[in-house]
Amino acid sequence: MPEFNFNPTSDIATSALTRKPVSGGRFNVHTTSDQAAADLASGITDKTVIITGVSPTGIGADAARAIFQQNPKLLILASRSLENINAVINEIRGSKSVENVKPLLLDLSDLTSVRKAADELLRMTAVVDALINNAGVMMVPNFKTTSEGIEWHFAINHVGHFLFTNLIMPALLKSQDGACVVSVSSAAHRGSIVHFEDINFNEGKNYEKFLAYAQSKSANLLFSVGLTQKLGKKNLRSFGVDPGGIPTTGISRDISMEERIERGWWDKNGNPNTELIPYKSVEQGSANYIVAAFDRTIDDQSGACITDSAIDPTTAPHALDPESAKKLWALSEKLVGQEFSYN
Template sequence: SVLITGVTLGSVGGEAALQLSRHAPALLVLAGRNLETLQATENAIKAETPDANTRLLIIDLSSQESVRRAAAEVNNYPERLDHLINNAGIMAAPYSTTPEGVELQFGINHIGHFLFTNLLLEKIMSGESKVRVVNVSSAGHKRGPVRFGDVNFENGKCYDKWQAYGQSKTANMLFSVSLAEKAGNKGVESFSLYPGRRETGIGRHLKPEEWVKAGIINDDPKLNWRTASQGAATLIVAAYDPSNSDKNGSYMVNNQVNNDEAVEYALDPKNAERLWKLSEEIVGQKF
């Protein structure tokens, strides 16, 4: 069984869900905050694979209450869960905070997934075979480390949306480092990955010149994009390829482990441990 967050049609997550459904997983859970979006993806899957066993899960990753509710629902599933793909996210959004007062990109991209994953970990580890937790990061992690003393950018006073995006994507990578360290001996394998530059809804509020300024695209918009299908391939390799088992906690680019592409702070075990403790404080629970 596999659960994937952020499955809008046309996005990397939506494409990954479509590709996975063709391989008849025992259960494919489509998770997101908008029921209509989930239904559209489910309909596309059923049109192609009528027998696909899909289930929809409402989760708003910005709300710890919603995350806890969704995790409780999954923990009540009779099926076990072998693969968790934490793909949902936002990018370079204007300053805002979650209901708990956490800067929104950090809250959705990292804290929501941190809490969700940890609440599901016992269920995920309940079987005999190895399981995978995949955290979708980005080359954007190079835009900023985790600001351990001030993840909220002085409550927005010194907010830089790209640094905040970088902070959240660095956190995704450090989370995989921690999961490998803490649960690797219990059969949990975790990878972070960069699906490649792709034109999806994640940057819907950005002007083209902002994409260029950020180095996400060149002045010629035809250059250096990857399709959703190519991006999805790296998600699927990270979730399923057994040949990577000896590289637990690593960062993947273009379908293969490539830790050289990561900035040192994003794979540093000390930073990973600091982030784990900070995340526990933010969600008010130790794991």
């Protein structure tokens, strides 16, 4: 396997100079979730939206807050923790008594849970207009697999979402205006291809946490390509999203402060190293979710990756490769034990 070669300076800061603004340039790196949601309100109001992996202080929670303010018909928040979901619901609704925000228990590391959640979702609503696959894990120190034998990052970040998305596809395809599936990736996708013959790192013998995370983030982008290949003609859109470096979320909880300082991501005083990485606020990160899901001026770019609220021309070619997307789809079907064919 190749060494992890992701360089934050060259791969985030420099590439930002060449990105193509979307929507006539009205969105950019500084755009917040509130600004994006207000601008795209007509595509949010009276729509049904699902966000996975919501937890307090997270990017998904902020996206939920901004979307809620634009009066969706139904906002479904999914997580393996009902406590986290309820905390987010209570935060975004304030003192209001609302019926348009619902919890959904979903454990992406357990395919039985994924199937149960999909069944419940289809009982809750016949139509889904936007699915934001936000849940994820990052740089888990030690190798582990799910009960199905799938490496932890690959299982949670990709395989669980692959199964959930396809199981609720009947509802997505009923969206009157055409649904969108957003898969949250990372600039770290540049660090690794998907190793189709060895996603489990020789059953952990060659495990490297950076590569495991990077491989799963490439899979997220290839999934968007695959959805566009198979369902673009049925009016389904799909985008990958790189929300950027956001130091206040919990996804990096497995990375020690010592390691963050050693890698230069944080300075010696234990603060985010803004000279090396152009860190963003949570609101700037989640704006990408909203642009991807609801901006109809970029329909013809389905399958691309969005970052800084722009189509990212610096996305690694291996994460956009059509043949790799087909191989990933086939591998994912094998891992979940079910085929999904769309005519």
